[in-house]
Amino acid sequence: MAEEEVNYASVVFKANKSPAAEVKKEEDTVYDEVKVKDKPADQTDDTKDEKANNRHGNFRLLACCLGILCVLLLLAIIAVCVYITTVNPTSGQNQLTENLTHLEALNRNLTNINDKLNSTVHNLTVQFDNLNKSYTALESNNTDVIAENLKLEKQKQELETKNQQLETAMKNLTETLEDMKTESNKLNVSRAQWSIDQYCPIDGGVRKCKSCQTDWVQEESSCYVVHNAPSNQQLTWDEAQANCKGKISELAVINNAVEKEFIKESSWADDHWIAGYWIGLRVVDGKWVWLDGSDLTETSWIQQATPTKGHCAISVPNNIQNKYLESVNCGNRNAWICEKKSLSLTPP
Structure with missing residues (x-):
């Protein structure tokens, strides 16, 4: 093997x-x-x-x-x-513990970040609400401003229209004033001519001037005209004053005894319808006042010397009480005497 x-x-x-x-x-x-x-x-x-x-x-x-x-x-x-x-379980557990701790730290950081984000969101929400309110208020104000602007625009148009109307009215008034000025000039010329004819009438082809116009009587520095109106043409005191003003004069004012005597002598009418002549004396605020603003100082001149509201004075001839003025109601109708300043024909 x-x-x-x-x-x-x-x-x-x-x-x-x-x-x-x-x-x-x-x-x-x-x-x-x-x-x-x-x-x-x-x-x-x-x-x-x-x-x-x-x-x-x-x-x-x-x-x-x-x-x-x-x-x-x-x-x-x-x-x-x-x-x-x-x-070796401890190492893994430690690693898990570390990981858990790290995760918890991350969770806390994320929680803090989330809280901050929530707070920021809340603040932004509040700011947004405030901005919305501000926007609404501004929009409302803008609407009001637009409405006010429209109103002012309408008023501006109305003012422009009124201004145009005023300009037209002013133009018309200016034209009217020019016309009136022209008419006034014509009237002044006419009055001047009238005055010349009145104060310097032609006599025998020659003008002869005098201090008072035709039909007026001179006494010192005044001219007088006596209106011996019949009863159906007699006037109240106010009407008589208006008639005198139409003649560039006023109811006669007696400033002294000479004028009083002249007015008395001028009241010569023996017509039964003339009770007296209106003169420029009336009751004002409870006292006798002349038309030139002076008070009646000689109350012995007037019968019923106590002033009566609504009374005016008339001149009467041959008064039995030797009072040449009488107090009567201003609404009575009487004849009247007008007075104006006389022209001066001599150099001053």
Whole structure:
């Protein structure tokens, strides 16, 4: 029998590295011997069958070894897992704790950021509401301003229209004033001519001037005209004063005894319808006042010297009590005497 050759096979198992400690452990080496018989130099059929049977047995043995090796490998893997989970659990737990702490810190930061964002959103919401209110108020004010502007525009148009009307009225008034001025000039010329004709009448083809106009009587510096109107043409005191004004004069005013005597002598009418002549004396605020504003100082001149409201004075001729003035109601109708200043024909 030839010498059998011995072959050796080695299998090495290594543990996985731990994440924290990285521990390395080398497993024991297991050797298994497999003997293979050498082929003899001269083989018979029986020898061949025996060799074939031996080879078959060797194969089965090799298969068994491989199965055992697989089981051992599985056990080694299980052992490594158990080692990782049992021998070094602290490192993983620490890593998880660190990760949890980091996550909690991140969560707190995110919570703070979220709170800040919520506060910012709240502030922005409040500001937005305030802006909306301000916008609404401004819009309302703008509406009011537009309405006021329209109102002012309307008033401006109305004022422009009124201004145009006033300008037209002023133009018309100016034209009227010009016309009146022209008429006044004509009237003045006419009056001047009238005055010339009245104060300087033509006598025998020659103008002769005098201090009082025609039909007026001069006494000192005044001219008088006596209106001996019949009863149906007599006037009240106010009407008589208006008539005198139309002649550029007033009812006669007696300033002294000479004028009083002249007025008395002028009241010469013997007509029964003339009871007296209106003169410029009446009751004002409870006292006798002349038309020139002076008071009656000689109360002995008038019958019923006590002033009576609504009474005026008339001049009467030949009064039995020698009082040449009488107090009568201003609404009575009487004749009247007008007075005006006389012209001066001599140089001053």
